[in-house]
Amino acid sequence: MAPSQVQDISNTQLEAPEPEHCPGPESESAGKEDACQGCPNQNICASQLPQGPDPDMSLIHQRLSVIDHKILVLSGKGGVGKSTFTSMLAWAIAADEDIEVGAMDLDICGPSLPLMLGANGETVHQSNSGWSPVYVADNLGVISISFMLPDPDSAVIWRGAKKNGLIKQFLKDVTWGEHLDYLLVDTPPGTSDEHLSVTNYMKEAGIDGALIVTTPQEVSLLDVRKEIDFCRKANIRILGLVENMSGFVCPNCKGESFIFKPTTGGGRKLCEELGIPFLGSVPLDPRIAKACDSGECFFNDYADSPAATAILDVVDALRDNIEVNMKKLSI
Numbered sequence: 001m002a003p004s005q006v007q008d009i010s011n012t013q014l015e016a017p018e019p020e021h022c023p024g025p026e027s028e029s030a031g032k033e034d035a036c037q038g039c040p041n042q043n044i045c046a047s048q049l050p051q052g053p054d055p056d057m058s059l060i061h062q063r064l065s066v067i068d069h070k071i072l073v074l075s076g077k078g079g080v081g082k083s084t085f086t087s088m089l090a091w092a093i094a095a096d097e098d099i100e101v102g103a104m105d106l107d108i109c110g111p112s113l114p115l116m117l118g119a120n121g122e123t124v125h126q127s128n129s130g131w132s133p134v135y136v137a138d139n140l141g142v143i144s145i146s147f148m149l150p151d152p153d154s155a156v157i158w159r160g161a162k163k164n165g166l167i168k169q170f171l172k173d174v175t176w177g178e179h180l181d182y183l184l185v186d187t188p189p190g191t192s193d194e195h196l197s198v199t200n201y202m203k204e205a206g207i208d209g210a211l212i213v214t215t216p217q218e219v220s221l222l223d224v225r226k227e228i229d230f231c232r233k234a235n236i237r238i239l240g241l242v243e244n245m246s247g248f249v250c251p252n253c254k255g256e257s258f259i260f261k262p263t264t265g266g267g268r269k270l271c272e273e274l275g276i277p278f279l280g281s282v283p284l285d286p287r288i289a290k291a292c293d294s295g296e297c298f299f300n301d302y303a304d305s306p307a308a309t310a311i312l313d314v315v316d317a318l319r320d321n322i323e324v325n326m327k328k329l330s331i
């Protein structure tokens with residue numbers, strides 16, 4: 001697939017680029033908002049107002065129906081290790097060869113999962129059945145916009161509508177085979193267009209819930225509160241919160257120190273305060289960064305490290321929560 005095809009997704013019928021506060025030509029309010037007044041596209045957008053349900057929704061539903069569990073990985077702030085944690089989660093779940101795992105990188109402006117999962121520089125293959133993810137293990141596939149960029153250093157400068165178009169296309173056209181046990185969706189930090197799009201498009205297919213990643217210090221927790229509020233407003237179940245970079249265990253002396261101090265009680269206290277599950281704390285380990293940079297599975301070489309043990313405990317807690325929720329839903 002030529003990269004230019006991807007970049008034309010939702011803009012081909014517009015006369016001019018969307019202005020700064022564009023609600024999105026595919027949104028329900030396209031052509032009607034204040035931002036639309038005087039926009040050269042207003043007639044086009046207004047004439048495209050949906051007359052009924054979006055037909056793509058049923059295609060997305062159909063495509064995602066082979067997936068048992070869909071999990072959004074969120075963080076309030078950038079730099080807390082969300083993508084790193086997503087890659088660890090993917091490796092950890094896929095360690096069981098009987099479990100099929102997919103990782104979808106929706107951090108359109110900063111895609112990093114391919115590098116962390118050892119698929120950097122790969123390209124997506126297109127067939128009659130759709131776009132194939134890149135498989136980094138027999139049971140672990142990854143899809144990311146970085147596979148479609150002509151140059152890995154290219155900045156992706158897209159307005160909301162174009163990002164929404166790509167997200168829709170990822171959900172509609174990526175083929176995950178006959179069955180996938182887990183789809184981990186790595187989202188950008190904060191609450192933005194990407195979050196609204198993915199929750200909207202996946203609504204019918206059903207999302208198991210969100211896993212929230214934070215670091216212990218208040219400056220990170222502050223934004224996590226907003227993320228939690230977003231999940232509640234969007235009716236996304238919160239599967240739990242993980243406190244990443246929680247202490248540093250020296251690989252040599254095994255001594256522990258706190259680089260990011262939990263001055264207000266950290267993630268555990270926040271979970272108690274807001275009534276959400278605390279899934280665990282993962283210490284900083286420079287070997288995780290090294291494994292991610294080289295796209296290797298951290299667990300292969302450091303399975304007994306405190307960080308590996310902590311991540312596997314989080315995976316167990318997460319899977320327990322998903323099971324409990326499934327049981328509640330079936331009652």
Ligand code: SF4
Pocket residue numbers: 014017018019021022023024025029030031032033035036037039040041042043045046
């Ligand atoms: S929705 Fe359409 S009319 Fe409104 S601002 Fe965006 S491009 Fe312009």
